[in-house]
Amino acid sequence: MFSALQLTGFFLRGLLTAALPFAVYFYLRKRQGGRAIPVLAGAVTVMLILIPRALLRSILVQGAETLTGKWLTVWLIGAACEELGRYLTMRHAIPQYDSVTDALCYGIGHGGTEVIMTARNQFVLLADALYGNGSAEHLDALMHQGFLTAADIILGSAANLAFHMALSVLIARAVHYENCKKLIPIAIFIHMLMNFTDFCFGTAAGILFTVLLCIIVRLHGKQFTGGTI
Numbered sequence: 001m002f003s004a005l006q007l008t009g010f011f012l013r014g015l016l017t018a019a020l021p022f023a024v025y026f027y028l029r030k031r032q033g034g035r036a037i038p039v040l041a042g043a044v045t046v047m048l049i050l051i052p053r054a055l056l057r058s059i060l061v062q063g064a065e066t067l068t069g070k071w072l073t074v075w076l077i078g079a080a081c082e083e084l085g086r087y088l089t090m091r092h093a094i095p096q097y098d099s100v101t102d103a104l105c106y107g108i109g110h111g112g113t114e115v116i117m118t119a120r121n122q123f124v125l126l127a128d129a130l131y132g133n134g135s136a137e138h139l140d141a142l143m144h145q146g147f148l149t150a151a152d153i154i155l156g157s158a159a160n161l162a163f164h165m166a167l168s169v170l171i172a173r174a175v176h177y178e179n180c181k182k183l184i185p186i187a188i189f190i191h192m193l194m195n196f197t198d199f200c201f202g203t204a205a206g207i208l209f210t211v212l213l214c215i216i217v218r219l220h221g222k223q224f225t226g227g228t229i
Contacts, residue, residue: 002129002143010129013150014122017157021112024161025105032101038094042109042168045089046082053081071199072192079191083171086110087184090168090175100221100229103172104165111164115157122153156203159210163194166210166217172229173221 028034056077064070090097090106097106128134129142167187174183190213198206221229 006143007126007129009146009150010122010126013153014119014126016154017122018116018119020154020157020161021108021115024165025108025112028101028104028108034101034105035097036105038097038102038105039109039112041089041094041097042086042106042111042164043113044109045085046110046113049081049085053077056081075192075195075199076188079188079195082110083167083184083187083191086168086171086187087174090172095175098172098176098229100169100172103169103229106172107165107168108161110168111161114164115161118153118157118160152203155207156198159203159207162214163206163210166213167191169217169221169229173224176229177224 025034025039057074060077061070061073064073086106090103094102094106125142128138132139167190170183170187170190173180174187194206194209194213197209
């Protein structure tokens with residue numbers, strides 16, 4: 001039987017996770033004039049790539065002969081679809097949204113959609129705890145989740161949001177600067193490497209990777225201080 005404190009914990013971690021993208025957007029809107037269209041474009045793009053990504057995975061993953069090959073294929077397909085989708089949307093759907101803030105807002109829409117899905121899963125777990133859904137092993141695992149699990153989920157979601165905002169700035173530079181097209185394959189590689197890091201080494205490593213990426217993106221951007229991105 002779950003205590004009221006445990007149930008409240010499940011609820012709060014879902015609520016705080018869901019609030020992350022909205023809080024960041026409203027901060028950017030107030031401080032830097034963030035706009036809603038790039039956010040919506042990012043969210044729609046994530047939805048649109050679901051089908052081609054799933055089709056490519058179903059076709060290509062079967063051809064991988066080892067478990068490592070299968071995971072690498074999954075990560076590569078996911079990274080390529082997301083970054084190419086990000087590039088195509090910025091170039092053809094919202095080319096006039098060309099500021100750093102616009103790129104960050106696109107990242108909020110892209111990463112925020114993933115964060116909302118994580119939040120949704122927390123409320124599903126809350127329902128499982130409330131109504132005893134699932135196997136005894138599942139409920140026992142939920143029973144042992146506490147503050148550290150909540151911190152892992154919330155901090156991991158914040159890192160995921162920051163990661164997509166940083167990559168959105170890189171791809172925006174590839175859109176608006178002809179000499180930056182090489183950033184597209186670089187972004188795909190970074191995305192794939194992040195998937196590997198997060199899967200193999202956990203949330204703490206993913207956070208460190210994201211911090212490093214944000215620093216690199218910031219330093220790279222110093223050469224464009226006179227431009228839009």
